[in-house]
Amino acid sequence: QSALTQPASVSGSPGQSITISCTGTNSDVGRYNYVAWYQQHPGKAPKLMISEVSNRPSGVSNRFSGSKSGNTASLTISGLQTEDEADYYCTSYTSRGTRVFGGGTKVTVL
Amino acid sequence: QVQLQQSGPGLVQPSQTLSLTCDISGDSIFSSSAAWNWVRQSPSGGLEWLGRTYYRSKWYNDYAESVKSRITVNPDTSKNQFSLQLNSVIPEDTAVYYCARDYADAMDVWGQGTTVTVSS
Numbered sequence: 001q002s003a004l005t006q007p008a009s010v011s012g013s014p015g016q017s018i019t020i021s022c023t024g025t026n027s028d029v030g031r032y033n034y035v036a037w038y039q040q041h042p043g044k045a046p047k048l049m050i051s052e053v054s055n056r057p058s059g060v061s062n063r064f065s066g067s068k069s070g071n072t073a074s075l076t077i078s079g080l081q082t083e084d085e086a087d088y089y090c091t092s093y094t095s096r097g098t099r100v101f102g103g104g105t106k107v108t109v110l
Numbered sequence: 111q112v113q114l115q116q117s118g119p120g121l122v123q124p125s126q127t128l129s130l131t132c133d134i135s136g137d138s139i140f141s142s143s144a145a146w147n148w149v150r151q152s153p154s155g156g157l158e159w160l161g162r163t164y165y166r167s168k169w170y171n172d173y174a175e176s177v178k179s180r181i182t183v184n185p186d187t188s189k190n191q192f193s194l195q196l197n198s199v200i201p202e203d204t205a206v207y208y209c210a211r212d213y214a215d216a217m218d219v220w221g222q223g224t225t226v227t228v229s230s
Contacts, residue, residue: 036215036217038157045222046149046157046208048218051216051218057216089157097172098172098174098175100159101149101157101158104156
């Protein structure tokens with residue numbers, strides 16, 4: 001199972017909006033609404049930010065939103081803040097009953 | 111509040127077996143809504159899902175193709191914990207290993223991570 005494709009890095013200024021893409025296939029992202037997004041700060045465990053494409057767990061800022069079109073899912077961070085600087089990973093359920101992660105995107109706040 | 115506490119050695123010799131345990135508190139390993147996963151993160155940074163176990167009237171396992179021939183994820187129902195065994199390890203298995211609860215098809219609770227180095 002190949003990893004999902006994410007851009008290596010995305011940057012933005014405070015207050016701006018950025019979008020991270022996550023491209024899979026019709027065997028994973030395109031087939032199931034089981035796409036999740038994780039935020040990871042250095043030396044910390046990943047934190048769930050979005051589940052089932054667009055659901056925000058309790059306690060996650062509403063500046064984070066998710067969507068999907070075809071084989072590509074997206075995470076949008078609006079009103080970018082310095083604490084949003086981190087690595088972000090997408091993951092999807094697959095037709096083999098497994099999970100696959102994206103390669104990760106480093107978000108830099110300029 | 112669900113918590114996962116990992117334990118296990120940080121150094122494993124090549125060709126030996128990597129063994130880690132994840133203690134569950136605040137939830138039951140028999141939960142019909144949860145699955146219990148292992149994920150690792152190599153020094154280069156990317157996350158890799160390894161496998162999971164879950165109970166739906168009986169026990170099931172799913173494993174990543176990349177490690178399928180070497181991995182076992184087992185529940186220990188008497189201790190409310192689950193384990194990872196990875197056989198015949200090589201230096202490329204050096205990584206931070208995490209256990210995680212999968213709830214509603216997303217990993218919402220994570221262990222603290224265990225750094226495992228494969229070296230003689």
